[in-house]
Amino acid sequence: MTLASKLWIGIGALLVLSPLGLILPEQFKAGKAWGEWGVDEIQKMTGYVPQGFHRLSELWKAPLPDYAFHGWVGKDLFSMSFAYIISAFVGIAIIAGVTFIIGKALVKEHE
Amino acid sequence: MHIPDGYLSPATCGVFGAVMIPIWATASKVVKKTLSVRQVPYLAIGAAFSFVIMMFNVPIPGGSTGHAVGGVLVAILLGPWAACIAITVALVIQALLFGDGGITAIGANCFNMAFVLPFVGYYVYKFISSDSPVGSKRRIIAAGVGAYIGICAAALSAGIEFGIQPLLYHTANGQALYAPYGLNVAIPAMVSVHLLVFGWVEVIVTALVVKYLQKENSVFFEGGRS
Secondary structure, three states: OOHHHHHHHHHHHHHHHOOHHHHHHHHOOOOOOOOOOOHHHHHHHHOOOOHHHHHHOOOOOOOOHHHOOOOOOOOOHHHHHHHHHHHHHHHHHHHHHHHHHHHHHHHHOOO | OOOOOOOOOHHHHHHHHHHHHHHHHHHHHHHHHHOOHHHHHHHHHHHHHHHHHOOOOEEOOOOOEEOOOOHHHHHHHHOHHHHHHHHHHHHHHHHHHHOOOOOOOHHHHHHHHHHHHHHHHHHHHHHHHOOOOOOOHHHHHHHHHHHHHHHHHHHHHHHHHHHHHHHHOEOOOOOEOOOOOOHHHHHHHHHHHHHHHHHHHHHHHHHHHHHHHHHHOHHHHHHHOO
16 A cells, blocks of 8 residues: 555544544533634623624634534534534545645646 | 634734745745655645644643644655645635634734744754654654644744734724733733643644654655755
């Protein structure tokens, strides 16, 4: 087996295990990363919502927000884990694909 | 470490976007010259690895979460400029598709995680490993130390970006317009959790893969020159 295939198997293993990144924080009652709070959390922490923050924070509607499907917030951990794996798969496929194309385009020019 | 939209002022975002343009241009130029055709699939794997490892949120019980970036590893294996491109792709897709990191903050997030992290990590690794044999233990230690210092430097950089916001942008009555905590709060908050917890995740991930690849394919490391 080539090294690349072995590494892809490793990526596949990480993909399957990725819901740990969702389940462990839940188990240990850990919140968001520092500085990645939403409007409500900022309001609670500081007592106000910074004006500029309020204006910009909802700027972008991601198709798979927080590695889940739209409207899935608050669903059970099993469903969220499913969405997480799908997100990981989609992300890996697009990111590897885009990087491969960029790499090919850059390298080709001097071949 | 993914700064969302609204935490940095548009001007700050503009500055970091502008700073990243020559970095991306140089990365393209260097990678064009140094990357070989057979390394292109590994660049793609590196980007995918960085993305998926960032999904492993590690909890501090009762506190916050964080994650490794895997960027120092990519820098060690393929060079820091190649790592810059791979991590940039991961960060842009994270922002667009998953809303992880802001659209407006792409420049700043790339500066921290696709520039500061791989470059600091790589040069620490280079400095410690110096001319030690490819299969040596010293290289694994060098990789671990590089990973640790790289991610902590990126966290410091993010902490500074957060922390300057309330100093520069506030209303007449002192309310922040964007990120609300100053340097005295933001820097210790960002750096401490990476020094204590998330930095070690980066160390373990980096050292394990370097150790594995030393055995598996030591040729890899010769491709890592920049």
